[in-house]
Amino acid sequence: MKYTDIPEDILESFRNGVVIPALPLALDKNGILDVRRQRALMRYYLDTGAGGVAVAVHTTQFEIRLPEYKLYEPVLQIAKEEFDRFTEETGKPVIRIAGVIGKTDQALEEAQLARAKGYHAVLLGVAVFKEASNEEILKHCKAVAKIIPVVGFYLQPAVGGRRLDVDFWREFAKIKNVIAIKMAPFNRYYTFDVVRGVAESGRADEISLYTGNDDNILVDLLSKYKIEYNGELITKKIVGGLLGHWAVWTRTAVLLLNDIKKGVFDNKLSDALILANQITDCNAAFFDVANNFDGCITGIHEVLRRQGLLEEIRTLNKDEKLSPGQKEEIDRIYASYPHLNDDQFVKENLSRWLA
Numbered sequence: 080m081k082y083t084d085i086p087e088d089i090l091e092s093f094r095n096g097v098v099i100p101a102l103p104l105a106l107d108k109n110g111i112l113d114v115r116r117q118r119a120l121m122r123y124y125l126d127t128g129a130g131g132v133a134v135a136v137h138t139t140q141f142e143i144r145l146p147e148y149k150l151y152e153p154v155l156q157i158a159k160e161e162f163d164r165f166t167e168e169t170g171k172p173v174i175r176i177a178g179v180i181g182k183t184d185q186a187l188e189e190a191q192l193a194r195a196k197g198y199h200a201v202l203l204g205v206a207v208f209k210e211a212s213n214e215e216i217l218k219h220c221k222a223v224a225k226i227i228p229v230v231g232f233y234l235q236p237a238v239g240g241r242r243l244d245v246d247f248w249r250e251f252a253k254i255k256n257v258i259a260i261k262m263a264p265f266n267r268y269y270t271f272d273v274v275r276g277v278a279e280s281g282r283a284d285e286i287s288l289y290t291g292n293d294d295n296i297l298v299d300l301l302s303k304y305k306i307e308y309n310g311e312l313i314t315k316k317i318v319g320g321l322l323g324h325w326a327v328w329t330r331t332a333v334l335l336l337n338d339i340k341k342g343v344f345d346n347k348l349s350d351a352l353i354l355a356n357q358i359t360d361c362n363a364a365f366f367d368v369a370n371n372f373d374g375c376i377t378g379i380h381e382v383l384r385r386q387g388l389l390e391e392i393r394t395l396n397k398d399e400k401l402s403p404g405q406k407e408e409i410d411r412i413y414a415s416y417p418h419l420n421d422d423q424f425v426k427e428n429l430s431r432w433l434a
Contacts, residue, residue, distance in 0.1 A: 082228040082258045085199045093259070096318030096340070098327040098333045099128020099176065100160065101138035103379055104150070106393045107226040112150060113361035114157060117220050121161035121390055121433040126423070126428060128333040130319070131174035132159040135189075136202055137238065138323040138376060141180060142395040144189075150395075151193060159196045176230060176321070180204040183219050189414065190226040198302035200258060200329075203323070206239045207209040213247045217254075224306040229320070233273055233291070236353025237372050240264065248276025252286050261321045262299075268297075278306040278313040288317045295363045297355035300339050311424040324362050328384040330421035357416050364408035367401075381409055386425045388432075 082090065102124070105116035108249065124132050135143060143150035155177055162175050177193035179186050179201040188199050197347055203223055208216045223229055232250055234240030240263075262273045270292060274316060277286045290299035304315045325332045338344065344351040367374030377399055380392035392401065413420065 080227045081193050082200075082256055085228065085258075085425075086172070087175075087200060089174050092130050092235050092257075093174045094318065096287070096336065096401070097174070097320060098128070098325055098336050099131040099133055099174070099289070099321040099337055100124045100129055100329050100332075101136045101321065101323045102154075102422070103138050103326050103376070103383065103389070104140050104143060104154065104395070106391055106395070108391050108393070110291050110393055110395070110397075112153060112369065113390065115155070115239075115433060116389055117157050118161055119429075120383070121158055121431040122165075123388060123425065123428070124319055124329055125165045125173065127330040128337075129325075129329055131321075132158065132162075133176040133202055133321050135176065136176075136178035137204075137234070138326055138379065139178065140376065140395050141418055142234045144180075144185075144187065145395075148224055148395055151189065154195065155196050155198070159198075160195070160208075175258045176202050177200050178202045178204065179223060181207055186219065186223050187226065192222050194227045200230050202230045202232050202261060203245075204232045204236050205233060206241055207315045212348070213244070213250065216243075216247065220251060220257075221254055224254050228256050228292070229254070230289070231257060231273075233260065233262050233264045233269065236264040237265070238375065239253065242269070243272070245272040245276045245279075248273045249279050250276075252277045252280035257286060259287035259289055261278055261289045262317075263293070265292055265294050269296075274304045274315055275306055277303070278315060279308045283313050284313060288315055290317050290320045290324055293366060294359055294368075295328040295355075296320060296322065296358050297335070297351060298363070299350060300336065301344060301355075318398075323379060324358075324365060326379050327365065327386075328361075328419055328421045330424040332418055344379040357419065361412045361416060361419060364405065367405050369408070370402040371405065374400070374405045377401050378381055378405055378409065381406065386422055387429050388425065 105113040365378040383389040
């Protein structure tokens with residue numbers, strides 16, 4: 080499958096920039112997949128106006144692939160059915176992205192499954208290649224890209240990622256079936272490496288940049304890069320976000336991106352920076368920065384539990400829990416930034432999503 084096989088309206092929407100939340104995993108009190116609430120989460124994201132959903136990614140928990148759980152295919156299937164339902168009912172362009180990880184044999188198997196289930200692209204994680212050379216990783220990426228369009232993924236080292244230099248990103252962006260890169264190193268220098276690599280690849284006009292820097296969302300979305308290369312001045316913007324942070328308060332995120340596109344902040348830099356810092360403060364609570372991201376998944380679950388979308392904050396890894404003080408931090412940001420939550424939107428629609 081080539082990127083040109085993606086429906087034109089979906090590819091255009093994606094390139095213009097959309098909100099793409101990362102799908103959490105819904106488990107019941109016994110640690111079993113809660114199909115009803117998994118569907119409700121998908122319905123929530125699609126009804127917010129998000130332009131896509133990323134399924135089976137870090138926020139969904141990498142453990143879904145373990146043989147004792149075997150949840151990778153069931154989660155992809157549930158999401159597929161909800162994508163199909165939404166498309167049939169609304170006709171709105173929504174991109175379907177599936178997470179793919181592991182060494183090449185595993186990644187190819189996952190990519191083939193994603194393609195068979197109608198996903199448009201895969202978010203390709205390469206964290207497993209801890210000590211590999213650029214050439215080894217690029218060979219792996221090219222193999223996956225022969226099966227399905229690829230979104231690159233720069234995962235921060237604190238949650239299992241590895242350093243990838245500008246030379247890697249330049250060559251990665253040259254792969255014909257790469258359509259975008261999610262930049263999530265939580266590091267300004269590393270983020271610039273990606274932008275520069277894309278600018279120098281010769282495919283700058285074909286590669287969309289998406290922020291995954293949950294610690295710097297609004298500043299990323301307002302940023303413009305101008306990079307001179309071979310006598311040409313290349314301009315790139317970060318057009319949207321594919322974020323774990325956007326798994327909560329998603330409706331507000333959609334409204335925020337719409338405001339950015341309308342130029343609401345063009346002459347209000349001070350206001351934008353105030354809001355940017357408020358969003359970052361929220362992320363510190365959600366992602367448990369005080370404890371080196373130990374509660375980054377359970378923090379998201381706790382917000383969704385409060386809203387009624389999840390029944391439990393359970394994860395497949397029984398050691399993952401809210402960290403000491405994390406609940407209080409979430410209480411604090413709820414009280415401090417009421418304009419950022421979408422509780423009323425959820426309240427008005429929850430019974431329908433759970434039906």
